Amino acid sequence: MDSIEERLKALFLAGLDGDAGSYREFLDKLSGHLRGLLRKRLYHLQDHIEDIVQETLLAVHNGRHTYRADQPLTAWVHAIARYKLMDFFRARARNEALNDPLDDYLEIFASSDAEPADAKRDIGKLLELLPERQRLPILHVKLQGLSVTQTAQLTGLSESAVKVGVHRGLKVLAAKIRGAS
């Protein structure tokens, strides 16, 4: 367990310094752990697990600047996952909000599940709803792998507008997910 925490933390910290490969590996492993935990705890909500995993990944990404290196990564991730899960329950306005299936953060890395089910909600479709100055930067930089400079030339936006577009766009995307669920 502790070694998982240490390994994931090393990957995440490298990601925070701009190492895309480590960051991707971190998110990959994290989605496995989240899926494993949620499948075990939310047996009656199997259909929605992939949605919650995706929502949590997006939240981890959007909130990654609030992580402090001297803090257990487990506790940080757990608080975000729990927050997103409560959000999901609130949106469903179900009684499930009363019992907290993620009451113990030590368990967050205890299991892993690499087999994703299909997400019910398509983030790709929600992406299309974003305004152009956010959608195009995400499309070119994040999906097609173009550089910020190339995207700027292609879209006629300034380089800082491209960066801001990606950053804001992912936050708006999280808000759209909240509105859609």
Next chain:
Amino acid sequence: MKTQDLVALLAADVTPVDRHILGKRFSWALLLGGLGSTLLMAIGFGIRPDLAQVAQTALFWIKLAFPLALAGGALWACTRLARPGVAVGGAWLAMALPIAAVWLAAVMMVLGTRETERAALLLGHTWRVCPGNIAVLSTPGLVAVFWAMRGLAPTRLRWAGAACGLLAGATATVAYCLHCPEMGVPFWAIWYLLGMLIPTLGGALLGPYLLRW
């Protein structure tokens, strides 16, 4: 979109993260909120004319120390509530201590005063307007601190909103001290605190709506 595609999307072209962003956001919020409250106080209520004289008394600085200490505690609580999975911890104590100290002093002063003079000590001359004035002065700070918090990742929104409100209220009270003529400790213990609790309550009510992310 499949989860692995989302992971690829999020990991593509990541830029290094600014590790000091939390401190920067709250610094800006305090600067702008503090300036806003002070300006509003100077224009709306006016700086007390005898400020130069009272600034030479210890009591004036003790009066200023109360909201300053509370602002420090509230700021600490804000920075902890802005990070997922961090307990408020010692920040509770940092907020409770200044209140406890002022209340202790206030109770001792009231007990040491003759009963006929107690009402004057508790109510001063401005008790009717004091909490409302502080609440009005806290609005620029409330906007600024909520802005700072919105860019971070609070997961306990009601508490985070309340801490934002207390920080704005305490900053506003520091500014109000430059106007307010009241120099009785029991007056501060009641009416200053009440004034700070109004934005605290407002923050707690607004938090779940404005701080969602």
